[in-house]
Amino acid sequence: LQPVEAVLVIFGGTGDLTSRKLIPALHNLKAKDSLPQHFAVIGVGRRQLSDQEFRKNLYPALRQAVGENLRADTWAELQERIFYRRFDFQDERGYRVLREFLEQTDAAYQTGGNRIYYLAVAPEYFGVIVEKLYANGLVRNRSGQGWQRVVIEKPFGRDLATARVLNRKITAVFSEKNTFRIDHYLGKEMIQNIMVLRFANPLFEAVWNNKYVDNVQISATETVGVENRAGYYEQAGALRDMLQNHLLQLLTLTGMEPPVSLTTEAVRDEKVKVLRSLRALAPERVAGDVVRGQYGPGRIEGGQVAAYREEKGISPSSDTETFLALKVEIDNFRWAGVPFYIRTGKRLRAKSTDVIVQFKALPPILYVKEHGELEPNILIIRIQPKEGVYFQFNAKKPGMDPSISPVKMDFCQNCDFENNSPEAYEKLLLDVMRGDPTLFTRWDEVEYSWKFVDQIAQTWGEDQRISSPVPYPAGTWGPAAAGELLARDGRAWWSPG
Ligand code: BG6
DSSP states (O other), X not given: OOOOOEXXXXXXXXXXXXXXXXXXXXXXXXXXXXXXXXEEEEEEESSOOOHHHHHHHHHHHXXXXXXXXXXXXXXXXXXXXXEEEEOOTTOHHHHHHHHHHHHHHHXXXXXXXXXXXXXOSOGGGHHHHHHHHHHTTSSSOTTOOSOEEEEEOSOOOSSHHHHHHHXXXXXXXXXXXXXXXXXXGGXXXXXXXXXXXXXXXXXXXXXXXXXXXXXXXXXXXXXOOSTTOHHHHHHHHHIIXXXXXXXXXXXXHHHOOOOSSSSHHHHHHHHXXXXXXXXXXXXXXXXXXXXXEEEEEEEETTEEEOXXXXXXXXXXXXXXXXXXXXXXXXXXXXXXXXXXXXXXXSSBSOOEEEEEEEEOOOOSSHHHHHHOSOOOOEEEEEEESSOEEEEEEEEXXXXXXXXXXXXXXXXXXXXXXXXXSOOHHHHHHHHHHHTOOTTSOOHHHHHHHHHHHHHHHHHHHHOGGGSSOEEEEEXXXXXXXHHHHHHTTTOOOXXXX
């Protein structure tokens, strides 16, 4: 599939996502000659800016994101195709003006009526924008030519009920095929690699089950705090910000059965089955198996940082969780009895996302009888910042000494060429232009994820014991209770990185 000519309309053109992620991704695609020849970008937002001012404002974040890979000639060419229109999302007139401008752009850049409407705005606008795009003839353009696709950033609702309402509004206008619900983790190189590692290596797939696997740990730790997103984050917390989307997606890719083919729908079908097999979290299990934390003050990378409740825009009595750890069971034939431990948090000791597969202990015979318990085999799929695969196994120590010690095989994908992997948004934007939704979430994936997450949110809302998060010092691995969650099962978290 080749990317085809299109106009990309970014709602929320003056927002962070546009300058920090989308424009850098477009620059990099252009530098690799991967953008279609006929292409233009229209940023829309509420501020009054000329095209020139808009382009100029994008530059500092672009330079920061792309660093030394910034190419002046590429940016010069790209920015000539970037425009800005002031726009009030509620105002019908704006949509009509935009429609006319799009028609002119089609004529000027031969973009054939193909449009990508990228909704990088606060979620309360998703529904209204989609409705008004349709009402004002922006979805089926007058000539009836071309396709129109919508890309929706998260959060896709704040629970199942609101997600359903939103989905109804979107599907009333755009077909599922033209709806791209973005989860930027799916654009990460090593996350796409999970399926390849599993299904292109008989060695891994043969042991990827409850006969050999003791437990799986999915860990996404961050050092950043809430940054300048207080308004959004206070509503979301780690549960909605990370678990509902990125982490459950990682769980599905790690746990899924081999699909019947590599087509979009076959892959999505298997992912949904994992979500459908998740054991329900009754209130008692939420109390016991889910740890909720919030960062206090502490030191990270040598600097003192403030508590969450002291951050700008955060209520001093906020009960929003910035950390979450939980134990999940997949009740199917492959995984029955194998716990999946998931954790994520902000202001932790290090930034790292990993999938860790710990294999079962040996029976107490032979070397175990002689030497005592040996280190388990461990396979780590490193998603970021290091990308690669690490395998720990046991070997005899060289020499006369009969002892056994763990050794490693370490494949590092991004060690030799720093940042050689394309940024997630490059891949995902290209896929939208190609019309390939494989790395986007289908509605039923969203639906089942919310069903799972809602059980936790509801219990937190109702159960006094867990209605407040446990504080943890910034710069640690989170509340002690997260360690106890595994210690109780005779296990421990593997250090990330
Ligand atoms: C976003 C969350 O989706 O993912 C942020 O809203 C989080 O809170 C970010 O920091 C993490 O993404 P990455 O790519 O840096 O791991």
